[in-house]
Amino acid sequence: MAGRGLILLAVLFACRSEDPVSRTRSRVLMGSYVTITASGADAAVEKAFARLQDINRRFNFRDSTGPLYGFNLRDEPFADAEIAGVIRTALEVGAATGGAFDITVQPLVELWGFYTGGSDPPDPAALDSTLALVGMDKVAVSGDSVLKPVPGLRLDLGGIAKGHALAEAARVLRTAGIHSALVDAGGDIYALGRRQDGREWRIGVRHPRGEGIVAVIPVADRAVVTSGDYERAFTAEDGTVYCHIIDPRLGRPARALASVTVVAADPVRADAWATGLFVLGPDEGLALVEATDDIEALFVTPELEMRQSSGLAGILAREEIP
Numbered sequence: 313m314a315g316r317g318l319i320l321l322a323v324l325f326a327c328r329s330e331d332p333v334s335r336t337r338s339r340v341l342m343g344s345y346v347t348i349t350a351s352g353a354d355a356a357v358e359k360a361f362a363r364l365q366d367i368n369r370r371f372n373f374r375d376s377t378g379p380l381y382g383f384n385l386r387d388e389p390f391a392d393a394e395i396a397g398v399i400r401t402a403l404e405v406g407a408a409t410g411g412a413f414d415i416t417v418q419p420l421v422e423l424w425g426f427y428t429g430g431s432d433p434p435d436p437a438a439l440d441s442t443l444a445l446v447g448m449d450k451v452a453v454s455g456d457s458v459l460k461p462v463p464g465l466r467l468d469l470g471g472i473a474k475g476h477a478l479a480e481a482a483r484v485l486r487t488a489g490i491h492s493a494l495v496d497a498g499g500d501i502y503a504l505g506r507r508q509d510g511r512e513w514r515i516g517v518r519h520p521r522g523e524g525i526v527a528v529i530p531v532a533d534r535a536v537v538t539s540g541d542y543e544r545a546f547t548a549e550d551g552t553v554y555c556h557i558i559d560p561r562l563g564r565p566a567r568a569l570a571s572v573t574v575v576a577a578d579p580v581r582a583d584a585w586a587t588g589l590f591v592l593g594p595d596e597g598l599a600l601v602e603a604t605d606d607i608e609a610l611f612v613t614p615e616l617e618m619r620q621s622s623g624l625a626g627i628l629a630r631e632e633i634p
Contacts, residue, residue, distance in 0.1 A: 414446065
């Protein structure tokens, strides 16, 4: 799943001409650069960054001051309405993708060594025992409380937290009266409204095997989120390359895609769906997207074949893949 931790180098902002009245400000948050492009209103942008800093702390299972730290390491349940709400969305996407998106995959990501670099596949016996700790059916949320019915259960919200961060940054900006902005959280992007000149924002989809982009997606009030096998990977002694996005049903890295880019109005769902679709692959994933409201996707296979959902037809500007 999103064994992405909090590193999501997914898409590139490709705006052909800069908006002359907008300013771009950046901070290092959530394991990468977070950039907000907006016109004026420095105070509003600072409030958005402050909100992102709070999310960065509370949703990071490595932060000893956050509730997920105690949940994972000391089996401590906790009450947090915001986190519980995001987990509910994660459960919905997990169910919709047949378990391809799973926030309990953290033990598998750790077993494969993706938090430390990785070198070789794990021992089969260790893999089997770790799989017993994984599964969205083990997650229990009651009201604002996140419970721990299974000792050893560990959560990693990295596959959905940046989407929530995008949604919250956009909410803060809207509340402050900003209706034209671009929020880029390490490549996960939310386009708030349109550019100052009235045109849609143009988001470039990163080439998964080289420099440049493979497509440009024009959007307004939409999130554009990409999961790719280039984000974090290691090469085993036999030459096999394993990416960090784990299929939680099998306990092994997914290998059917090089990248998948999701376009949706809700950045939280877009973030989770990007990981789930990467695990499902182009055939099952595309069929599921076509049957799901407000989700569009562009799939790029390891052979660099591009396939897109019908909602992107006619608006997706393609670049030549070398």
